[in-house]
Amino acid sequence: MADPRGFLKFTRGQAQRRPVELRLKDWREVYNPIASDFVTQQASRCMDCGIPFCHQGCPLGNLIPEWNDLVYREEFDRAIDRLHATNNFPEFTGRLCPAPCETACVLGINSDPVSIELVEKSIAEHAFEHGLIQPIDPVAETGRRVAVVGSGPSGLAAAQQLRRAGHSVDVYERSDKPGGLLRYGIPEFKMEKWVLERRLTQLRAEGITFICNTEIGIDMTLSELRGRYDAVVLCIGAGVPREIEVEGRELSGIYQAMEFLPLANRVALKELPFHPMSAKDKAVVIVGGGDTGADCLGTVHRQGARSVVQLEIMPEPPRERPASNPWPTWPTLYRISSAHEEGGDRMFSLSTKRFIGSDGKVQALEVVEVEMKMTDSGLRFEEIPGSQRRIEADLVLIATGFLGPEKTVQNGSPLPTDPRSNIQTDRDWMVEEGLFAAGDCRRGQSLIVWAIAEGRSVAKAVDRYLMGESFLPAPIQTDTRALAL
Numbered sequence: 001m002a003d004p005r006g007f008l009k010f011t012r013g014q015a016q017r018r019p020v021e022l023r024l025k026d027w028r029e030v031y032n033p034i035a036s037d038f039v040t041q042q043a044s045r046c047m048d049c050g051i052p053f054c055h056q057g058c059p060l061g062n063l064i065p066e067w068n069d070l071v072y073r074e075e076f077d078r079a080i081d082r083l084h085a086t087n088n089f090p091e092f093t094g095r096l097c098p099a100p101c102e103t104a105c106v107l108g109i110n111s112d113p114v115s116i117e118l119v120e121k122s123i124a125e126h127a128f129e130h131g132l133i134q135p136i137d138p139v140a141e142t143g144r145r146v147a148v149v150g151s152g153p154s155g156l157a158a159a160q161q162l163r164r165a166g167h168s169v170d171v172y173e174r175s176d177k178p179g180g181l182l183r184y185g186i187p188e189f190k191m192e193k194w195v196l197e198r199r200l201t202q203l204r205a206e207g208i209t210f211i212c213n214t215e216i217g218i219d220m221t222l223s224e225l226r227g228r229y230d231a232v233v234l235c236i237g238a239g240v241p242r243e244i245e246v247e248g249r250e251l252s253g254i255y256q257a258m259e260f261l262p263l264a265n266r267v268a269l270k271e272l273p274f275h276p277m278s279a280k281d282k283a284v285v286i287v288g289g290g291d292t293g294a295d296c297l298g299t300v301h302r303q304g305a306r307s308v309v310q311l312e313i314m315p316e317p318p319r320e321r322p323a324s325n326p327w328p329t330w331p332t333l334y335r336i337s338s339a340h341e342e343g344g345d346r347m348f349s350l351s352t353k354r355f356i357g358s359d360g361k362v363q364a365l366e367v368v369e370v371e372m373k374m375t376d377s378g379l380r381f382e383e384i385p386g387s388q389r390r391i392e393a394d395l396v397l398i399a400t401g402f403l404g405p406e407k408t409v410q411n412g413s414p415l416p417t418d419p420r421s422n423i424q425t426d427r428d429w430m431v432e433e434g435l436f437a438a439g440d441c442r443r444g445q446s447l448i449v450w451a452i453a454e455g456r457s458v459a460k461a462v463d464r465y466l467m468g469e470s471f472l473p474a475p476i477q478t479d480t481r482a483l484a485l
């Protein structure tokens, strides 16, 4: 184990964010680089618990106490092997994961949890810096051909695992470049794109082919694709946005977050000269208080918004864990992301009644206060009479979540869906003979760590389908969600 007294000697430390006034002037990552002695000290806080609850907290089953111990001993080369044993892309999760492992860490019962994500990111960065991450060739070629549709984290993880099992893998992507939400959804200030490119270089060198600008269902039908390959894996994400269907929605100046963020990313990357919906000098209202809303917030600040308000229908969460939400469950808490630290007002318990405009352009939102009620049929929001008010806006961004995968891929080949309109698979990740699905398109809008876990799991299922058995490691052996349906 790491230092048995580490958690008594050191308090929890985190990577420092760059000063707000500096980081608002650029699109670079908000965090400063981390000194290695600080990482070693933080890793030493791990108690190597008899029952490491952090394992359960992590959807990938990351071997957290093992690599905390190796980092404490400064054995970074062995640490990256243990990290890669369960996670293909720790440099993504080390930057972007909300770290359910940390909320499950046993130290969190009466102290601050181990800074697991910081250690994870540091191991990955050390490994890249020291040339420890190289292409890995499969032991033998199987002669089997697999197509993966979609190149987000689930598609990339599935592709890498399947290639390592010796299959020939082509990834089809409708965008001009691979990466899914890692490229055009998540802003630069959370993860710079060179981090993605660096990993794609490894995947290409391992023999994975990326076929971009190709939308399955439009440029090629799904049945044609299935005819060309021994197996096809759908990793197409959950891109259907939830709408706010109220009066005035048709006014100009109101956009879905995912109409706005990809263009902002392209401007930051200098792929576009300017943003046609830029927030510069505008009063911006972001509807939706979640992570996508926070990404819009950080983006409009950098574009020079005059003012920003973020609205949320849910009540303001508590600052500390309530007794009803004890360790090791995921706590619903008031979180202050880097974007919130940079400014803007947050308003809770508000619902949008209508958009008000003139000459076809949005000018304001009419909102009403709501009270959340738990009923037998689920959550209900009751309006508080007389609480209507107006919030000025010349740009409105809707970030109210997603409702499952787009249907384009199904053109001419309807697929089974679950009650939440996600693609339904059986317990072996199969939709139909030879057709599999994983990631957000299967489990609904989720997290990168879940996308990687699903990608690894579907790869094992596909390998077993093709070869009769599989030695690929996978976090989810049998899909319990499918069993429940």
Ligand SMILES: Cc1cc2nc3c(=O)[nH]c(=O)nc-3n(C[C@H](O)[C@H](O)[C@H](O)COP(=O)(O)OP(=O)(O)OC[C@H]3O[C@@H](n4cnc5c(N)ncnc54)[C@H](O)[C@@H]3O)c2cc1C
Residues within 6 Å of the ligand: 096, 097, 098, 149, 150, 151, 152, 153, 154, 155, 172, 173, 174, 175, 179, 180, 181, 182, 185, 186, 190, 214, 215, 216, 217, 235, 236, 237, 238, 261, 291, 292, 295, 406, 408, 409, 438, 439, 440, 441, 445, 446, 447, 448, 449, 451
């Ligand atoms: C703005 C935003 C910010 C987020 N931030 C975080 C975060 O900080 N941390 C976190 O853990 N999670 C975050 N998430 C969630 C996370 O990004 C997703 O859960 C994850 O990317 C899902 O991975 P995926 O591979 O299933 O799908 P995606 O990443 O959505 O990738 C799907 C890919 O499939 C392609 N595709 C779709 N249809 C077709 C077709 N017919 N033919 C060819 N290609 C197709 C798409 O172009 C896309 O590239 C965020 C989500 C959003 C929207």
Ligand code: SF4
Residues within 6 Å of the ligand: 045, 046, 047, 048, 049, 052, 053, 054, 055, 064, 065, 068, 104, 105, 106, 107, 114, 116
């Ligand atoms: S739960 Fe926390 S202290 Fe225990 S092994 Fe995991 S990281 Fe270490």
